[in-house]
Amino acid sequence: MRRKSPLERVQLLGRAGIDVVTSLGRSTIFLLAALFGRGTSGKFTQLLIKQLYSVGVMSLAIIVVSGVFIGMVLSLQGFSILAAYGSEQAVGQMIALTLLRELGPVVTALLFAGRAGSALTAEIGNMKSTEQLSSLAMIGVDPLKYIVAPRLWAGFISMPLLAMIFSVVGIWGGSMVAIDWLGVYEGSFWSNMQNSVSFTDDVVNGIIKSIVFAFVVTWIAVFQGYDCEPTSEGISRATTRTVVYASLAVLGLDFILTALMFGDF
């Protein structure tokens, strides 16, 4: 292989830049067309319910189990640190604020990307490689409306709900460890929590975060499936990309959102 001249290197950089921009543009057009485009949507509710089941209900188990364990671990760690300062009662507020502000939305989004996002990509990619999407288009059914839109909406709806369930279950797990096992007094556990958690600042901001994450993760998952190379190798690469891109996007966005919401101390 011969050495590349500086001009060729610049050309490669330009090509990579153009690729990124075109793919961003295509995915935006894809999203807008799927969400707001005109088309047949007579059976939309039924399609949505089916997707809500496979995206939301099927993710419940992993969300609930990880929520309980994360809450319990937070409780144990928080207790051992706070006990050094003689303020074990504050463990309740620590668990609640950590879960509501950060871990609830973020961990749910990461688990969702792994559990539901990868499945969405693989499913749509497989449909594309077996030419189901083009067959649908041929019989006059818009695949964006029939396949893509219900999956997008199902993701947008189910993830905030999953994040809230995650927080509740986590707080329950944490309270179990703190009260029943470590012996924190129950009254001060809950009253400390209620004093320090504000509905508008903490709960609502957490929900806003999870709505943003839901949007990004589902969008990435569905677009990667729709845009993948229609071979088995292409599907596997698209699935990997979904998980990697979605996780990175969630973590990056989380920093930005946290700075916007809680940064002005």
Added chain:
Amino acid sequence: MQNRTLEVGVGLFLLAGMLALMLLALRVSGLAVGAGEDTYKVYAHFDNIAGLTVRSKVTMAGVSIGKVTAIDLDRDSYTGRVTMELNKDVDNLPIDSTASILTAGLLGEKYVGISVGGEEELLADGGTIHDTQSSLVLEELIGKFLLNSVNKDSAN
């Protein structure tokens, strides 16, 4: 049949989500439903509010009767002005009541304690408590203590 299980599952999922939101609102953040109106505002000026924060509780005889809603500096008197919202059902505070900033435990949170005065006239909405006791600042206390012992030494 298959369809029905799906719909029941999704319905339960949505219900669980809404239940979670309700639990977060009521149990975790202690949001009270429709309790927004029945409070009145009282101001108090402190020389030093050190450590008091918004949403700290206001107590009387140890019973929580309201909360701190705002803290700002009064430009004219150079004191900290604390705005408190007290429950409407405690509307019989005399105007010479005392407000002091107290600490729960040695290192615990700060709160405002109000003790009753003897006047006939009552605090109205927007009234000000004039008799105040500032927060205990540990550094000042230590400073005074050191000064005392130095004075004693030099007296000997």
